[in-house]
Amino acid sequence: MSDNVDKSKAPEWVDSNFLKEVLEYDGNFKNLIINDFHIFSSSALGDHFASIMFRVNITFSAQDHPSEKCSIIIKTLPIVEGFKKDALDKTNIDLFGTEIFMYSKVLTECRKILKSAGYNDLLAARMIYQSTEPHKVIVFEDLSELGYIMFPRTIPNEADTALIFSKLGQYHAATFKLAAEGHKALKLKGGVFNFGDIDMFNYFREPYSFFTVLVETLSGFEEASEKLAKVSFDKIVKNCIQIVNAPGSYEVLNHGDYHIKNMMFKGTNETAISEIVLVDFQICHWGSPAFDLAYMSAIIPPRIRPQAYKHYFDVFIDVLEKSGYKGLLPTFEQLQKDLKSYRILDLYFLGTNSPVLCADKDQLKDEMETLFKNPSLFKVLYSQPTYISYVKELLTVLLQEGFLDDLINSD
Structure with missing residues (x-):
């Protein structure tokens, strides 16, 4: 066996015996022998905090298969004692239990609904193995x-945005129909606002202050700066938790972490994308679809959001109608009402997630664990021209709508 330098980061139990068990799991191979394997890290800096992932290239032989090769993705929990492992031990969300449930009980049913409606693109990767004992691990x-790749740009353009929101509309519609048909256990409460004892918000307290300091320096945004100074970070977080867990006008099973790094893309080349597949279903959340829409909008300029939201909703309704849904259809007005009430997430994400998501590979030089351990490292991300332009555009909208005044005057 040979491998690269990242092998030392993989758990010791990822060995020939484990790989043999994985490949024999679905019963397609008998008398399998692992001849060789190579392990590589499969995620870039900043991609994952709640798991560690590896790509394993395997050469093997089996009955009626004298020489075969395959590549798999192994996802498991951090094994090294320290900040990341301690933080994840405190969360009250069963990350791996949720993802196993999603891939084994939900996404396969969603796929059937989408195919019945004529939507034939892949929704999510195929899970080929899962276990919780002796190790929590999923293999995809x-x-x-x-032929899928990571997003080839940092910020989506209008064509990208249409595809991204179309995919969300498909997924949301399928979960909505499943719930209407009586599918059990969909009402999960996940997302960053339900992490429990792990206080994720403390890690963003200092970075949020970088946002308010930035606004103080922006010419023409003196009014916004004055209003932001009257609203504490704790109040913003409290309002976010309340609205996310309040009943929506209608409800779906949100992805819960719907951003550009939790998707993979396919296209005719590395700049024009045409297909999207979703990954990372660990913190799914039952509630208003406005949650996923607001989450993704952390890097979507306000000027293109209305069209994107309408496109999302049109796809949502199309899936329901073509898949034979017989119940009362939600209305776009209901969605708009929820999106307005979710404006508080716009502000929270603007000051926390957006600078990270706007960062290109050259700017994001540290693991998320390193950034959380030393929040001052976030500061450089708040000086990016792309991010500053986005701040100006969204703050202008929030001021015009009177959102900051409403927030100041709220309990």
Whole structure:
């Protein structure tokens, strides 16, 4: 066996015996022998905090298969004692239990609904193995082997945005129909606002202050700066938790972490994308679809959001109608009402998530764990021209709508 330098980061139990168990799991291979394997890290800096992931290239032989090769993705919990492991031990969300449930009980049913409606693109990667004992681990097919790539840009353009929101509309519609048909256990409460004893918000307290300091320096935004100074970070977080967990006008099973790094893309080349597949279903959340929409909008300029939201909703309704849904259809007015009430998430994400998501590979030089341990490292991300332009555009909208005044005057 040979491997690269990242092998030392993989758990010791990822060995020939484990890989043999994985490949024999679905019963397609008998008398399998692992001849060789190579382990590589499969995530870039800033991509994951709640798990560690590896790509394993395997050469094997089996009955009627004398020489075969495959590539798999192994996802498991951090094993090294320290900040990341301690933080995840405190969360009250069963991350791996949720993801196993999603892939084994929900996403396969969603796929059937979407196919019945004529939506034939892949929704999510195929799970080929899962276990919670003795180790929490999930193994997926390697989407890169199917031609999927990570997002080729930092910020989505209008065409990208249409595809991203279309995919969300498909997924949301399928979960909405499943719930209407009596599918059990969909009402999960996840997302960053339900992490429990792990206080994620403390890690963003100092970075949020970088946002308010930035606004103080922006010419023409003196009014916004004065109003932001009257609203504490704790109040913003409290309001976010309340609205996310309040009943929506209608409800779906949100992805819960719907951003550009939790998708993979396919296209005719590395700049024009045409297909999207979703990954990372660990913190799904039952509630208003405005949650996922607001989450993704952390890097979507306000000027293109209305069209994107309408496109999302049109796809949502199209899936329901074509898949034979017989119940009362939600209305776009209901969605708009919820999106307005979710404005508080716009402000929270603007000061926390957006600078990270706006960062290109050259700017994001540290693991998320390192950034959380030393929040001052976030500061450089708040000086990016792309981010500053986005801040100006969204703050202008929030001021015009009177959102900051309403927030100041709220209990």
